[in-house]
Amino acid sequence: MVVDASVLASRFLEPDSNHEIAVSWLRLLADSRVDFHAPAIALAEVTAAVRSVSGDEQLARETLASLRQATFIQLAEVSLSTALRAAELAARAGLKGCDAVYVAFAEEEHASLVTLDREQAERAAEFIPVLSPGTIPAARGE
Numbered sequence: 001m002v003v004d005a006s007v008l009a010s011r012f013l014e015p016d017s018n019h020e021i022a023v024s025w026l027r028l029l030a031d032s033r034v035d036f037h038a039p040a041i042a043l044a045e046v047t048a049a050v051r052s053v054s055g056d057e058q059l060a061r062e063t064l065a066s067l068r069q070a071t072f073i074q075l076a077e078v079s080l081s082t083a084l085r086a087a088e089l090a091a092r093a094g095l096k097g098c099d100a101v102y103v104a105f106a107e108e109e110h111a112s113l114v115t116l117d118r119e120q121a122e123r124a125a126e127f128i129p130v131l132s133p134g135t136i137p138a139a140r141g142e
Helices: 005-012 021-029 042-053 056-070 080-093 095-110 118-124
Strands: 036-039 073-076
Touching: 005 042, 005 056, 036 042, 036 095, 042 056, 042 073, 042 095, 056 118, 080 095, 095 118
Parallel strands: 036 073
Antiparallel strands: none
């Protein structure tokens, strides 16, 4: 599975409406020792989202430290071929830049994308399987 920044950011933003489901799903995922993947841009994207929404620099720094220490997240560099595919997907499906990178990365990994971003999910579904933490059994404790 490739996990989008929307899920990771929700985990760190307590006021977010998806916070509880992101926390429970990620906790169950970590406890089950299931690895998931994300492009390395997730570090900047999640940290920026936390800073932007919370206004709290310290929380943003703590978020980055937590992401860097998480052993169940496999971060990967974005290759030129992935970036080119992302650009193609952005043009074809109207995906936003970073959203297109996650889709291209999932496509490259032959993986499902887990996201809380409805627009990304709708546009990506033509190319890859898309899931929400709320629809995955681990999120419901099954």
